[in-house]
Amino acid sequence: MREIHVEKLTEEIRDMCIQATHFLSEDMKKAIDRAEQEEQNPLGKQILGQLQENLKIAGEEMIPICQDTGMAVIFLEIGQEVHFTGGSLEDAINEGVRRGYTEGYLRKSVVSDPLIRENTKDNTPAVIYYDLVPGDKVKITVAPKGFGSENMSKMYMLKPAQGVEGVREAIVEAVQEAGPNACPPVVVGVGIGGTFEKAALLAKKALTREVGEHSSVPHIRELEEEVLKRINGLGIGPAGLGGTVTALAVNINTYPTHIAGLPVAVNLCCHVNRHIVREL
Numbered sequence: 001m002r003e004i005h006v007e008k009l010t011e012e013i014r015d016m017c018i019q020a021t022h023f024l025s026e027d028m029k030k031a032i033d034r035a036e037q038e039e040q041n042p043l044g045k046q047i048l049g050q051l052q053e054n055l056k057i058a059g060e061e062m063i064p065i066c067q068d069t070g071m072a073v074i075f076l077e078i079g080q081e082v083h084f085t086g087g088s089l090e091d092a093i094n095e096g097v098r099r100g101y102t103e104g105y106l107r108k109s110v111v112s113d114p115l116i117r118e119n120t121k122d123n124t125p126a127v128i129y130y131d132l133v134p135g136d137k138v139k140i141t142v143a144p145k146g147f148g149s150e151n152m153s154k155m156y157m158l159k160p161a162q163g164v165e166g167v168r169e170a171i172v173e174a175v176q177e178a179g180p181n182a183c184p185p186v187v188v189g190v191g192i193g194g195t196f197e198k199a200a201l202l203a204k205k206a207l208t209r210e211v212g213e214h215s216s217v218p219h220i221r222e223l224e225e226e227v228l229k230r231i232n233g234l235g236i237g238p239a240g241l242g243g244t245v246t247a248l249a250v251n252i253n254t255y256p257t258h259i260a261g262l263p264v265a266v267n268l269c270c271h272v273n274r275h276i277v278r279e280l
Contacts, residue, residue, distance in 0.1 A: 180240020
């Protein structure tokens with residue numbers, strides 16, 4: 001049994017919140033560089049160049065890469081041989097978020113009640129997901145999620161008879177209806193299968209997969225590539241002002257489902273698609 005003091009988790013999450021909101025991950029940098037080279041619309045190419053300049057300034061001057069520093073979404077894969085000491089695990093996670101957003105001078109966007117709308121003033125609580133896995137390691141993924149793109153996400157409860165074509169149409173429809181509102185070029189996270197809520201969680205987690213890394217399932221990889229091509233043929237383009245690069249990637253996760261169902265969730269993320277991973 002390996003013991004980990006919860007303060008260690010707090011400090012890691014604090015640092016990860018600050019880093020994720022100030023520096024784009026390497027996979028996203030490469031994706032935007034590639035998009036700027038491939039974009040055929042001069043205005044779209046210019047916008048992508050401006051996004052690259054914004055990233056450079058953010059890194060040099062320690063300014064967040066987007067003014068919406070998001071709601072902290074945290075995935076924890078916890079080895080079954082790990083024992084946390086020193087207090088509540090969930091309190092330690094939220095303390096890390098609190099320190100990151102207050103000490104990092106990040107925008108606090110979380111309200112304590114969805115209807116009363118009183119700001120919590122420290123961006124807590126986070127949205128936290130736990131997975132128990134074999135081993136004695138802890139994998140932490142921090143993904144601050146902005147709501148311009150979050151608000152454009154969709155959930156479809158398709159009929160099984162709609163099949164793969166129905167899935168394709170649903171994903172493309174979600175991006176088309178979002179238009180410029182999700183701050184394209186976007187990353188499209190898709191969850192297929194499970195239940196209503198499982199599909200949404202699959203889609204959220206799909207956004208944390210590295211851009212350019214396809215599904216290991218051959219027919220799902222083919223679907224990712226085909227849907228990306230169709231989305232980039234919509235003409236929405238960078239910032240929604242027209243172009244050939246509307247999406248940087250389509251990442252699809254799947255799960256077994258009921259014979260009567262075909263749940264499909266589409267979770268969109270803007271061009272920054274913030275995510276950072278560390279292991280304890």
